[in-house]
Amino acid sequence: MTPTPAPVQPLPVGVIGLGDIAQKAYLPVLTALPGLDLRLMTRDRAKLDRLADAYRVPARFTELDALIGSGIRAAFVHAATDQHVAITERLLDAGVDVYVDKPLDYHLAPARRLVEQAERLGRSLAVGFNRRHAPGYTQALERPRDLIILQKNREGLPERARTLVFDDFIHVVDTLRFLLPGEVDQVDVRYRKKGGLVEHLVLTLAGDGFTALGVMNRLSGSTEEVLEVSGGDSKREVRNLAEVVDHRGQPTVRRRGDWVPVARQRGIEQVVTAFLDAVRAGRTLDATDALRTHELCELIVERIGE
Template sequence: MKIAMIGLGDIAQKAYLPILTQLDNVELLLCTRDQSTLTRLAQKYRVNKVYQDYRLLPKEQVDAVMIHSSTVSHVMIASYFLQQGIATFVDKPLADNAFDCEKLYELAEKHNTPLYLGFNRRFIPLFQSHIREQTLCSLRWEKNRYNLPSQLRTFVFDDFIHPLDSVNIYAKNDIKDVHIVSQFKGLQLARLDIQWEQSGTLLHASMNRLHGITNEVVSFNYENCSYQFDSFISGQRWQSEQQTQLRLADWTPMLTSKGFVAMIDDWLAVIAIGKVEADMIKRNLATHQLAESICQKIGKS
Protein backbone atom coordinates (compact mmCIF):
# COMPACT_ATOMS: atom_id res chain seq x y z
CA MET A 1 0.00 0.00 0.00
CA LYS A 2 1.49 3.34 -1.06
CA ILE A 3 0.74 6.27 1.24
CA ALA A 4 2.06 9.81 0.82
CA MET A 5 2.42 12.14 3.80
CA ILE A 6 1.96 15.82 2.93
CA GLY A 7 3.25 18.31 5.47
CA LEU A 8 5.99 17.19 7.87
CA GLY A 9 5.57 19.49 10.83
CA ASP A 10 5.51 18.78 14.53
CA ILE A 11 2.51 16.44 14.71
CA ALA A 12 3.59 14.46 11.64
CA GLN A 13 7.03 13.93 13.12
CA LYS A 14 5.90 13.13 16.67
CA ALA A 15 2.81 11.03 16.03
CA TYR A 16 2.59 9.68 12.49
CA LEU A 17 6.06 8.99 11.12
CA PRO A 18 7.10 6.76 14.06
CA ILE A 19 4.06 4.53 13.43
CA LEU A 20 3.80 4.49 9.65
CA THR A 21 7.49 3.80 9.10
CA GLN A 22 7.20 0.61 11.17
CA LEU A 23 4.39 -0.92 9.11
CA ASP A 24 5.50 -3.71 6.78
CA ASN A 25 2.55 -3.29 4.42
CA VAL A 26 3.03 0.45 3.86
CA GLU A 27 5.38 2.10 1.37
CA LEU A 28 5.74 5.69 2.49
CA LEU A 29 6.34 8.78 0.35
CA LEU A 30 7.12 12.17 1.88
CA CYS A 31 6.12 15.60 0.65
CA THR A 32 6.87 19.06 2.02
CA ARG A 33 8.08 22.35 0.56
CA ASP A 34 10.90 22.50 3.13
CA GLN A 35 13.86 20.84 1.43
CA SER A 36 15.99 20.55 4.57
CA THR A 37 13.18 18.85 6.51
CA LEU A 38 12.47 16.57 3.58
CA THR A 39 16.11 15.51 3.31
CA ARG A 40 16.54 15.00 7.05
CA LEU A 41 13.43 12.87 7.52
CA ALA A 42 13.99 10.85 4.37
CA GLN A 43 17.45 9.93 5.63
CA LYS A 44 16.25 9.21 9.17
CA TYR A 45 13.43 6.90 8.07
CA ARG A 46 15.08 5.61 4.88
CA VAL A 47 12.32 6.86 2.62
CA ASN A 48 13.34 6.81 -1.03
CA LYS A 49 10.61 8.81 -2.73
CA VAL A 50 10.26 12.46 -1.75
CA TYR A 51 8.50 15.45 -3.28
CA GLN A 52 8.17 19.16 -2.71
CA ASP A 53 5.03 19.51 -4.86
CA TYR A 54 2.00 17.41 -3.84
CA ARG A 55 0.57 17.69 -7.35
CA LEU A 56 3.25 15.28 -8.58
CA LEU A 57 2.19 12.46 -6.24
CA PRO A 58 -0.55 10.92 -8.42
CA LYS A 59 2.07 9.80 -10.93
CA GLU A 60 3.36 7.45 -8.20
CA GLN A 61 -0.07 5.76 -8.17
CA VAL A 62 -0.43 6.26 -4.44
CA ASP A 63 -3.31 4.47 -2.72
CA ALA A 64 -3.85 7.26 -0.21
CA VAL A 65 -2.56 10.57 1.08
CA MET A 66 -2.34 11.95 4.61
CA ILE A 67 -2.51 15.72 4.96
CA HIS A 68 -0.69 17.23 7.95
CA SER A 69 -0.15 20.72 6.58
CA SER A 70 -1.57 23.97 7.98
CA THR A 71 -5.34 24.21 8.40
CA VAL A 72 -5.64 26.92 5.76
CA SER A 73 -4.23 24.54 3.11
CA HIS A 74 -6.47 21.55 3.89
CA VAL A 75 -9.32 22.36 1.51
CA MET A 76 -7.11 22.99 -1.51
CA ILE A 77 -4.96 19.89 -1.05
CA ALA A 78 -7.80 17.54 -0.07
CA SER A 79 -9.91 18.71 -3.03
CA TYR A 80 -7.07 17.93 -5.42
CA PHE A 81 -6.81 14.29 -4.33
CA LEU A 82 -10.53 13.65 -3.89
CA GLN A 83 -11.12 14.76 -7.47
CA GLN A 84 -8.65 12.07 -8.55
CA GLY A 85 -10.28 9.35 -6.48
CA ILE A 86 -7.41 8.99 -4.01
CA ALA A 87 -8.35 8.14 -0.40
CA THR A 88 -7.61 11.18 1.75
CA PHE A 89 -6.80 11.57 5.45
CA VAL A 90 -6.86 15.06 6.98
CA ASP A 91 -5.65 15.94 10.46
CA LYS A 92 -8.32 17.77 12.41
CA PRO A 93 -9.79 20.23 11.66
CA LEU A 94 -10.95 19.47 8.15
CA ALA A 95 -11.18 23.23 7.55
CA ASP A 96 -11.54 26.42 9.58
CA ASN A 97 -15.24 26.68 8.74
CA ALA A 98 -18.17 24.29 8.34
CA PHE A 99 -19.05 25.34 4.80
CA ASP A 100 -15.77 24.08 3.34
CA CYS A 101 -16.17 20.84 5.31
CA GLU A 102 -19.56 20.26 3.73
CA LYS A 103 -18.16 20.94 0.26
CA LEU A 104 -15.32 18.46 0.81
CA TYR A 105 -17.70 15.69 1.84
CA GLU A 106 -19.90 16.47 -1.17
CA LEU A 107 -16.79 16.15 -3.33
CA ALA A 108 -15.84 12.85 -1.65
CA GLU A 109 -19.32 11.50 -2.29
CA LYS A 110 -19.29 12.65 -5.90
CA HIS A 111 -16.05 10.80 -6.57
CA ASN A 112 -16.91 7.85 -4.30
CA THR A 113 -13.67 8.40 -2.40
CA PRO A 114 -12.99 8.05 1.36
CA LEU A 115 -12.37 11.28 3.26
CA TYR A 116 -11.07 10.43 6.74
CA LEU A 117 -10.70 12.92 9.58
CA GLY A 118 -7.99 12.40 12.19
CA PHE A 119 -9.40 12.61 15.73
CA ASN A 120 -7.06 10.46 17.82
CA ARG A 121 -9.04 11.05 21.03
CA ARG A 122 -11.84 8.86 19.69
CA PHE A 123 -9.43 5.92 19.98
CA ILE A 124 -7.77 6.41 23.40
CA PRO A 125 -7.77 2.83 24.77
CA LEU A 126 -8.02 3.64 28.48
CA PHE A 127 -11.19 5.70 27.97
CA GLN A 128 -12.75 3.42 25.38
CA SER A 129 -12.39 0.40 27.61
CA HIS A 130 -14.64 1.99 30.25
CA ILE A 131 -17.06 4.35 28.52
CA ARG A 132 -20.46 2.96 27.53
CA GLU A 133 -22.36 5.82 25.93
CA GLN A 134 -25.76 4.05 25.92
CA THR A 135 -26.21 4.48 29.69
CA LEU A 136 -24.02 7.54 30.20
CA CYS A 137 -25.31 10.19 32.62
CA SER A 138 -22.65 12.83 31.97
CA LEU A 139 -19.39 13.40 30.12
CA ARG A 140 -17.01 16.32 30.65
CA TRP A 141 -13.84 16.88 28.62
CA GLU A 142 -11.53 19.67 29.76
CA LYS A 143 -8.38 20.62 27.83
CA ASN A 144 -6.28 23.52 29.12
CA ARG A 145 -3.19 25.43 28.02
CA TYR A 146 -0.82 27.81 29.76
CA ASN A 147 -0.78 31.45 28.59
CA LEU A 148 -2.07 30.87 25.05
CA PRO A 149 -5.18 32.97 24.28
CA SER A 150 -5.87 33.32 20.57
CA GLN A 151 -8.17 34.58 17.85
CA LEU A 152 -11.68 33.12 18.06
CA ARG A 153 -11.72 30.87 14.98
CA THR A 154 -8.19 29.57 15.62
CA PHE A 155 -9.12 28.79 19.23
CA VAL A 156 -12.29 26.91 18.27
CA PHE A 157 -11.29 25.04 15.11
CA ASP A 158 -7.62 24.31 15.74
CA ASP A 159 -7.77 23.41 19.43
CA PHE A 160 -11.17 23.47 21.16
CA ILE A 161 -12.45 21.09 18.49
CA HIS A 162 -10.68 18.29 20.42
CA PRO A 163 -12.85 18.47 23.57
CA LEU A 164 -15.86 19.51 21.47
CA ASP A 165 -15.69 16.42 19.26
CA SER A 166 -14.84 14.21 22.22
CA VAL A 167 -18.15 15.00 23.91
CA ASN A 168 -20.11 15.18 20.64
CA ILE A 169 -20.73 11.43 20.74
CA TYR A 170 -24.30 11.73 19.47
CA ALA A 171 -23.36 14.02 16.54
CA LYS A 172 -25.19 17.22 17.49
CA ASN A 173 -24.93 20.10 15.02
CA ASP A 174 -27.71 22.40 16.22
CA ILE A 175 -26.64 25.31 18.44
CA LYS A 176 -30.14 25.51 19.93
CA ASP A 177 -30.20 24.67 23.64
CA VAL A 178 -26.37 24.76 23.82
CA HIS A 179 -25.17 26.91 26.73
CA ILE A 180 -22.00 28.88 25.92
CA VAL A 181 -19.74 30.82 28.28
CA SER A 182 -16.68 32.64 26.90
CA GLN A 183 -13.98 34.85 28.38
CA PHE A 184 -11.69 37.16 26.44
CA LYS A 185 -8.35 38.76 27.17
CA GLY A 186 -8.51 41.88 25.08
CA LEU A 187 -9.48 40.74 21.59
CA GLN A 188 -8.29 37.17 22.13
CA LEU A 189 -10.41 34.29 23.38
CA ALA A 190 -9.04 32.92 26.65
CA ARG A 191 -11.68 30.45 27.83
CA LEU A 192 -14.66 28.63 26.37
CA ASP A 193 -17.20 26.31 27.98
CA ILE A 194 -20.17 24.74 26.22
CA GLN A 195 -22.79 22.41 27.62
CA TRP A 196 -25.91 20.65 26.43
CA GLU A 197 -28.05 17.60 27.12
CA GLN A 198 -28.67 14.96 24.50
CA SER A 199 -30.11 11.45 24.67
CA GLY A 200 -30.30 11.78 28.45
CA THR A 201 -26.59 12.64 28.77
CA LEU A 202 -25.19 15.94 30.04
CA LEU A 203 -22.24 16.88 27.78
CA HIS A 204 -19.65 19.53 28.65
CA ALA A 205 -16.55 20.67 26.73
CA SER A 206 -14.17 23.15 28.33
CA MET A 207 -10.92 24.90 27.42
CA ASN A 208 -8.98 27.49 29.42
CA ARG A 209 -5.95 28.89 27.60
CA LEU A 210 -4.93 31.01 30.59
CA HIS A 211 -4.63 27.97 32.84
CA GLY A 212 -1.81 27.45 35.34
CA ILE A 213 -0.62 24.36 33.46
CA THR A 214 -1.22 22.56 30.18
CA ASN A 215 -3.35 19.51 30.97
CA GLU A 216 -6.38 17.45 30.02
CA VAL A 217 -9.01 16.04 32.39
CA VAL A 218 -11.81 13.68 31.37
CA SER A 219 -14.66 12.60 33.63
CA PHE A 220 -17.84 10.63 33.02
CA ASN A 221 -20.60 9.26 35.19
CA TYR A 222 -23.12 6.44 35.25
CA GLU A 223 -25.63 5.84 38.01
CA ASN A 224 -23.57 5.50 41.19
CA CYS A 225 -20.37 5.01 39.20
CA SER A 226 -17.87 7.74 38.30
CA TYR A 227 -14.60 7.92 36.38
CA GLN A 228 -11.89 10.57 36.11
CA PHE A 229 -8.72 10.55 34.05
CA ASP A 230 -5.95 13.14 34.40
CA SER A 231 -3.81 11.46 31.76
CA PHE A 232 -4.08 8.97 28.93
CA ILE A 233 -2.54 6.17 30.99
CA SER A 234 -4.20 6.27 34.43
CA GLY A 235 -7.34 7.30 36.27
CA GLN A 236 -9.81 6.44 39.01
CA ARG A 237 -13.20 4.77 39.29
CA TRP A 238 -15.54 5.36 42.25
CA GLN A 239 -18.25 2.75 42.78
CA SER A 240 -20.03 1.42 45.88
CA GLU A 241 -18.11 3.96 47.98
CA GLN A 242 -14.83 2.41 46.82
CA GLN A 243 -12.03 3.92 44.72
CA THR A 244 -10.19 1.81 42.14
CA GLN A 245 -7.03 2.87 40.34
CA LEU A 246 -7.11 2.29 36.59
CA ARG A 247 -4.03 2.00 34.41
CA LEU A 248 -2.99 0.82 31.00
CA ALA A 249 -0.74 -2.21 30.93
CA ASP A 250 2.91 -1.54 31.74
CA TRP A 251 5.08 -0.69 28.74
CA THR A 252 2.14 0.51 26.65
CA PRO A 253 3.75 2.78 24.02
CA MET A 254 2.87 6.47 24.28
CA LEU A 255 1.38 6.68 20.78
CA THR A 256 -0.83 3.70 21.60
CA SER A 257 -2.03 5.35 24.82
CA LYS A 258 -2.90 8.53 22.91
CA GLY A 259 -5.00 6.67 20.35
CA PHE A 260 -2.80 7.19 17.29
CA VAL A 261 -2.03 3.52 16.70
CA ALA A 262 -5.69 2.46 16.76
CA MET A 263 -6.68 5.45 14.62
CA ILE A 264 -4.12 4.59 11.95
CA ASP A 265 -5.28 0.96 11.99
CA ASP A 266 -8.81 2.22 11.40
CA TRP A 267 -7.60 4.50 8.59
CA LEU A 268 -5.79 1.62 6.87
CA ALA A 269 -9.00 -0.42 7.04
CA VAL A 270 -10.87 2.47 5.39
CA ILE A 271 -8.32 2.55 2.57
CA ALA A 272 -8.73 -1.19 2.08
CA ILE A 273 -12.52 -1.14 1.85
CA GLY A 274 -12.72 2.25 0.15
CA LYS A 275 -15.39 3.64 2.44
CA VAL A 276 -15.89 5.73 5.59
CA GLU A 277 -18.84 4.65 7.71
CA ALA A 278 -21.86 6.95 7.51
CA ASP A 279 -21.97 7.49 11.28
CA MET A 280 -18.39 8.74 11.27
CA ILE A 281 -19.10 11.17 8.42
CA LYS A 282 -22.17 12.41 10.30
CA ARG A 283 -20.13 13.05 13.44
CA ASN A 284 -17.30 14.72 11.52
CA LEU A 285 -19.71 17.14 9.88
CA ALA A 286 -21.72 17.73 13.06
CA THR A 287 -18.63 18.68 15.07
CA HIS A 288 -17.50 21.21 12.47
CA GLN A 289 -21.02 22.60 12.08
CA LEU A 290 -21.31 23.03 15.84
CA ALA A 291 -17.89 24.71 15.93
CA GLU A 292 -19.04 27.08 13.19
CA SER A 293 -22.21 27.96 15.11
CA ILE A 294 -20.17 28.64 18.25
CA CYS A 295 -17.87 31.01 16.35
CA GLN A 296 -20.80 32.86 14.81
CA LYS A 297 -22.69 33.16 18.09
CA ILE A 298 -19.67 34.42 20.06
CA GLY A 299 -18.68 36.71 17.19
CA LYS A 300 -22.10 38.38 17.16
CA SER A 301 -22.03 38.93 20.92
Protein backbone atom coordinates in the same frame (compact mmCIF):
# COMPACT_ATOMS: atom_id res chain seq x y z
CA MET B 1 1.34 -29.10 -5.24
CA THR B 2 -0.50 -26.16 -3.75
CA PRO B 3 0.38 -23.07 -5.79
CA THR B 4 2.34 -20.39 -3.97
CA PRO B 5 0.13 -17.35 -3.37
CA ALA B 6 1.16 -14.19 -5.14
CA PRO B 7 2.95 -11.74 -2.86
CA VAL B 8 0.81 -8.92 -1.50
CA GLN B 9 1.90 -5.62 -2.98
CA PRO B 10 2.67 -2.82 -0.50
CA LEU B 11 0.06 -0.09 -0.34
CA PRO B 12 1.43 3.19 -1.81
CA VAL B 13 0.70 5.93 0.73
CA GLY B 14 1.64 9.60 0.65
CA VAL B 15 2.40 11.71 3.71
CA ILE B 16 1.96 15.41 2.93
CA GLY B 17 3.39 17.93 5.37
CA LEU B 18 6.17 16.96 7.78
CA GLY B 19 5.64 19.41 10.61
CA ASP B 20 5.30 18.88 14.33
CA ILE B 21 2.19 16.65 14.34
CA ALA B 22 3.55 14.42 11.56
CA GLN B 23 6.89 14.05 13.31
CA LYS B 24 5.55 13.44 16.82
CA ALA B 25 2.44 11.38 16.11
CA TYR B 26 2.20 9.93 12.61
CA LEU B 27 5.62 9.13 11.15
CA PRO B 28 6.60 6.85 14.08
CA VAL B 29 3.37 4.87 13.54
CA LEU B 30 3.36 4.77 9.73
CA THR B 31 7.01 3.80 9.40
CA ALA B 32 6.50 0.90 11.83
CA LEU B 33 3.50 -0.60 10.00
CA PRO B 34 4.13 -3.46 7.57
CA GLY B 35 2.86 -3.50 3.99
CA LEU B 36 3.20 0.22 3.24
CA ASP B 37 5.13 1.93 0.48
CA LEU B 38 5.54 5.35 2.08
CA ARG B 39 6.19 8.45 0.00
CA LEU B 40 6.96 11.70 1.83
CA MET B 41 6.21 15.20 0.58
CA THR B 42 7.06 18.69 1.76
CA ARG B 43 8.35 21.77 -0.04
CA ASP B 44 11.20 22.06 2.47
CA ARG B 45 13.90 19.92 0.83
CA ALA B 46 16.23 19.93 3.82
CA LYS B 47 13.48 18.73 6.17
CA LEU B 48 12.34 16.16 3.60
CA ASP B 49 15.79 14.63 3.29
CA ARG B 50 16.45 14.71 7.02
CA LEU B 51 13.25 12.86 7.93
CA ALA B 52 13.31 10.50 4.97
CA ASP B 53 16.89 9.56 5.83
CA ALA B 54 15.96 9.04 9.48
CA TYR B 55 13.11 6.68 8.56
CA ARG B 56 14.87 5.16 5.52
CA VAL B 57 12.15 6.27 3.09
CA PRO B 58 13.56 6.55 -0.45
CA ALA B 59 10.47 8.09 -2.14
CA ARG B 60 10.64 11.87 -1.67
CA PHE B 61 8.60 14.63 -3.30
CA THR B 62 8.43 18.41 -3.13
CA GLU B 63 5.43 18.80 -5.47
CA LEU B 64 1.91 17.44 -4.98
CA ASP B 65 1.38 16.65 -8.67
CA ALA B 66 4.50 14.49 -8.73
CA LEU B 67 3.39 12.64 -5.60
CA ILE B 68 -0.07 11.99 -7.08
CA GLY B 69 1.54 10.92 -10.36
CA SER B 70 3.61 8.31 -8.52
CA GLY B 71 0.42 6.28 -8.05
CA ILE B 72 -0.48 6.68 -4.39
CA ARG B 73 -3.80 5.14 -3.32
CA ALA B 74 -4.09 6.93 0.02
CA ALA B 75 -2.68 10.05 1.62
CA PHE B 76 -2.25 11.57 5.07
CA VAL B 77 -2.53 15.36 4.98
CA HIS B 78 -0.56 17.05 7.78
CA ALA B 79 0.00 20.39 6.05
CA ALA B 80 -1.06 23.71 7.57
CA THR B 81 -4.83 23.99 8.05
CA ASP B 82 -5.19 26.75 5.46
CA GLN B 83 -3.81 24.31 2.87
CA HIS B 84 -6.10 21.39 3.72
CA VAL B 85 -8.87 22.20 1.26
CA ALA B 86 -6.70 22.81 -1.81
CA ILE B 87 -4.58 19.70 -1.20
CA THR B 88 -7.51 17.43 -0.36
CA GLU B 89 -9.54 18.58 -3.38
CA ARG B 90 -6.70 17.61 -5.72
CA LEU B 91 -6.20 14.26 -4.02
CA LEU B 92 -9.90 13.37 -4.15
CA ASP B 93 -10.14 14.40 -7.81
CA ALA B 94 -7.19 12.09 -8.52
CA GLY B 95 -8.99 9.12 -6.94
CA VAL B 96 -6.95 9.09 -3.72
CA ASP B 97 -8.49 8.25 -0.33
CA VAL B 98 -7.60 10.95 2.19
CA TYR B 99 -6.98 11.24 5.93
CA VAL B 100 -6.81 14.88 7.08
CA ASP B 101 -5.71 16.37 10.38
CA LYS B 102 -8.49 18.18 12.15
CA PRO B 103 -9.98 20.57 11.24
CA LEU B 104 -10.85 20.19 7.58
CA ASP B 105 -10.84 24.00 7.44
CA TYR B 106 -11.27 26.99 9.76
CA HIS B 107 -14.67 27.69 8.15
CA LEU B 108 -17.69 25.46 7.72
CA ALA B 109 -18.48 26.04 4.03
CA PRO B 110 -15.15 24.73 2.64
CA ALA B 111 -15.30 21.77 5.04
CA ARG B 112 -18.78 20.92 3.80
CA ARG B 113 -17.57 21.20 0.21
CA LEU B 114 -14.84 18.61 0.86
CA VAL B 115 -17.29 16.16 2.43
CA GLU B 116 -19.69 16.56 -0.49
CA GLN B 117 -16.85 16.12 -3.00
CA ALA B 118 -15.69 12.88 -1.35
CA GLU B 119 -19.25 11.55 -1.31
CA ARG B 120 -19.79 12.47 -4.96
CA LEU B 121 -16.56 10.77 -6.03
CA GLY B 122 -17.01 7.71 -3.82
CA ARG B 123 -13.72 8.29 -2.00
CA SER B 124 -12.90 7.97 1.68
CA LEU B 125 -12.41 11.14 3.68
CA ALA B 126 -11.32 10.63 7.28
CA VAL B 127 -10.67 13.37 9.86
CA GLY B 128 -8.06 12.93 12.59
CA PHE B 129 -10.27 12.69 15.67
CA ASN B 130 -7.94 10.24 17.39
CA ARG B 131 -9.63 10.46 20.78
CA ARG B 132 -12.50 8.36 19.43
CA HIS B 133 -9.94 5.53 19.38
CA ALA B 134 -8.08 6.24 22.63
CA PRO B 135 -8.64 3.26 24.98
CA GLY B 136 -9.41 5.41 28.04
CA TYR B 137 -12.20 7.15 26.13
CA THR B 138 -13.62 4.21 24.19
CA GLN B 139 -13.89 2.28 27.44
CA ALA B 140 -15.94 5.16 28.89
CA LEU B 141 -18.73 4.04 26.54
CA GLU B 142 -19.18 1.05 28.84
CA ARG B 143 -20.23 3.30 31.72
CA PRO B 144 -23.47 5.14 32.56
CA ARG B 145 -23.08 8.67 31.21
CA ASP B 146 -25.68 10.89 32.86
CA LEU B 147 -23.04 13.58 33.33
CA ILE B 148 -19.96 14.01 31.12
CA ILE B 149 -17.28 16.60 31.88
CA LEU B 150 -14.23 17.04 29.66
CA GLN B 151 -11.59 19.65 30.48
CA LYS B 152 -8.71 20.45 28.12
CA ASN B 153 -6.68 23.26 29.66
CA ARG B 154 -3.58 25.19 28.69
CA GLU B 155 -1.10 27.53 30.33
CA GLY B 156 -0.82 31.18 29.23
CA LEU B 157 -2.43 30.70 25.82
CA PRO B 158 -5.49 32.93 25.23
CA GLU B 159 -6.37 32.99 21.53
CA ARG B 160 -8.85 34.35 19.01
CA ALA B 161 -12.11 32.44 18.92
CA ARG B 162 -11.95 30.83 15.48
CA THR B 163 -8.46 29.39 15.78
CA LEU B 164 -8.95 28.34 19.41
CA VAL B 165 -12.19 26.53 18.62
CA PHE B 166 -11.19 24.90 15.32
CA ASP B 167 -7.57 24.08 16.21
CA ASP B 168 -8.00 22.86 19.78
CA PHE B 169 -11.49 22.97 21.30
CA ILE B 170 -12.73 20.88 18.35
CA HIS B 171 -11.25 17.84 20.12
CA VAL B 172 -13.46 18.58 23.15
CA VAL B 173 -16.53 19.04 20.94
CA ASP B 174 -15.97 15.84 18.99
CA THR B 175 -15.17 13.74 22.05
CA LEU B 176 -18.33 14.92 23.82
CA ARG B 177 -20.36 14.07 20.69
CA PHE B 178 -18.73 10.62 20.62
CA LEU B 179 -19.66 9.96 24.26
CA LEU B 180 -23.18 11.41 24.29
CA PRO B 181 -25.82 8.80 25.20
CA GLY B 182 -28.61 10.50 23.22
CA GLU B 183 -29.68 13.38 20.99
CA VAL B 184 -28.87 16.96 22.02
CA ASP B 185 -31.78 19.38 22.38
CA GLN B 186 -29.96 22.22 24.17
CA VAL B 187 -26.66 23.96 23.40
CA ASP B 188 -25.22 26.68 25.64
CA VAL B 189 -21.91 28.55 25.22
CA ARG B 190 -20.28 30.61 27.95
CA TYR B 191 -16.90 32.31 27.67
CA ARG B 192 -14.57 35.03 28.84
CA LYS B 193 -12.91 37.20 26.19
CA LYS B 194 -10.42 39.97 26.82
CA GLY B 195 -8.75 42.13 24.18
CA GLY B 196 -10.27 39.98 21.45
CA LEU B 197 -8.73 36.80 22.90
CA VAL B 198 -10.72 33.98 24.51
CA GLU B 199 -9.42 33.11 27.97
CA HIS B 200 -11.89 30.38 28.84
CA LEU B 201 -14.80 28.60 27.17
CA VAL B 202 -17.56 26.31 28.47
CA LEU B 203 -19.88 24.33 26.21
CA THR B 204 -23.01 22.64 27.55
CA LEU B 205 -24.81 19.95 25.55
CA ALA B 206 -27.96 18.55 27.11
CA GLY B 207 -30.63 16.04 26.19
CA ASP B 208 -33.09 13.61 27.73
CA GLY B 209 -31.50 12.58 31.03
CA PHE B 210 -27.93 13.73 30.36
CA THR B 211 -25.70 16.79 30.45
CA ALA B 212 -22.25 17.16 28.91
CA LEU B 213 -19.80 19.95 29.72
CA GLY B 214 -16.75 20.84 27.66
CA VAL B 215 -14.33 23.19 29.39
CA MET B 216 -11.21 24.91 28.13
CA ASN B 217 -9.23 27.35 30.26
CA ARG B 218 -6.30 28.92 28.41
CA LEU B 219 -5.03 30.54 31.63
CA SER B 220 -5.25 27.52 33.89
CA GLY B 221 -1.61 27.37 34.99
CA SER B 222 -1.12 23.88 33.56
CA THR B 223 -1.63 21.74 30.47
CA GLU B 224 -4.02 18.91 31.23
CA GLU B 225 -6.91 16.88 29.86
CA VAL B 226 -9.39 15.30 32.25
CA LEU B 227 -12.54 13.34 31.38
CA GLU B 228 -15.19 12.39 33.93
CA VAL B 229 -18.26 10.29 33.13
CA SER B 230 -20.71 9.50 35.89
CA GLY B 231 -24.09 7.86 36.42
CA GLY B 232 -25.63 4.99 38.35
CA ASP B 233 -23.78 6.12 41.50
CA SER B 234 -20.39 5.55 39.90
CA LYS B 235 -17.76 7.66 38.13
CA ARG B 236 -14.87 7.01 35.77
CA GLU B 237 -12.10 9.58 35.46
CA VAL B 238 -9.45 9.58 32.70
CA ARG B 239 -6.44 11.83 33.21
CA ASN B 240 -4.31 12.86 30.24
CA LEU B 241 -5.55 9.81 28.33
CA ALA B 242 -3.24 7.63 30.46
CA GLU B 243 -4.60 7.16 33.97
CA VAL B 244 -8.08 5.70 34.60
CA VAL B 245 -9.70 6.04 38.03
CA ASP B 246 -12.96 4.23 38.81
CA HIS B 247 -14.95 5.65 41.72
CA ARG B 248 -17.49 3.48 43.47
CA GLY B 249 -16.65 3.50 47.13
CA GLN B 250 -12.87 3.03 47.20
CA PRO B 251 -11.25 4.42 44.01
CA THR B 252 -9.25 2.04 41.82
CA VAL B 253 -6.47 3.37 39.62
CA ARG B 254 -5.11 1.93 36.36
CA ARG B 255 -2.15 3.55 34.64
CA ARG B 256 -0.75 3.11 31.16
CA GLY B 257 1.65 0.21 31.09
CA ASP B 258 5.34 1.04 30.88
CA TRP B 259 5.61 -0.48 27.40
CA VAL B 260 2.37 0.86 25.94
CA PRO B 261 3.30 3.38 23.22
CA VAL B 262 1.99 6.92 23.61
CA ALA B 263 0.55 6.74 20.08
CA ARG B 264 -1.63 3.78 21.15
CA GLN B 265 -2.64 5.49 24.39
CA ARG B 266 -3.78 8.55 22.41
CA GLY B 267 -5.57 6.57 19.68
CA ILE B 268 -3.20 7.57 16.86
CA GLU B 269 -2.13 4.03 16.07
CA GLN B 270 -5.73 2.81 16.01
CA VAL B 271 -7.16 5.62 13.85
CA VAL B 272 -4.33 5.22 11.31
CA THR B 273 -4.87 1.46 11.13
CA ALA B 274 -8.64 1.87 10.76
CA PHE B 275 -8.16 4.22 7.80
CA LEU B 276 -5.60 2.00 6.06
CA ASP B 277 -7.71 -1.14 6.64
CA ALA B 278 -10.64 0.59 4.94
CA VAL B 279 -8.47 1.59 1.97
CA ARG B 280 -7.19 -1.97 1.54
CA ALA B 281 -10.71 -3.39 1.79
CA GLY B 282 -12.18 -0.87 -0.65
CA ARG B 283 -14.54 0.34 2.09
CA THR B 284 -15.49 4.02 1.86
CA LEU B 285 -15.26 6.11 5.02
CA ASP B 286 -17.83 8.89 5.28
CA ALA B 287 -16.91 12.23 6.92
CA THR B 288 -20.52 13.32 7.48
CA ASP B 289 -20.32 12.82 11.24
CA ALA B 290 -17.03 14.72 11.39
CA LEU B 291 -18.79 17.54 9.54
CA ARG B 292 -21.39 17.72 12.33
CA THR B 293 -18.54 18.46 14.75
CA HIS B 294 -17.39 21.28 12.45
CA GLU B 295 -20.98 22.60 12.35
CA LEU B 296 -21.10 22.76 16.14
CA CYS B 297 -17.71 24.50 16.21
CA GLU B 298 -19.01 27.11 13.75
CA LEU B 299 -22.02 27.67 16.04
CA ILE B 300 -19.67 28.21 19.00
CA VAL B 301 -17.64 30.78 17.07
CA GLU B 302 -20.83 32.58 16.07
CA ARG B 303 -21.91 32.74 19.72
CA ILE B 304 -18.52 34.09 20.86
CA GLY B 305 -17.91 36.40 17.91
CA GLU B 306 -14.76 36.53 15.81
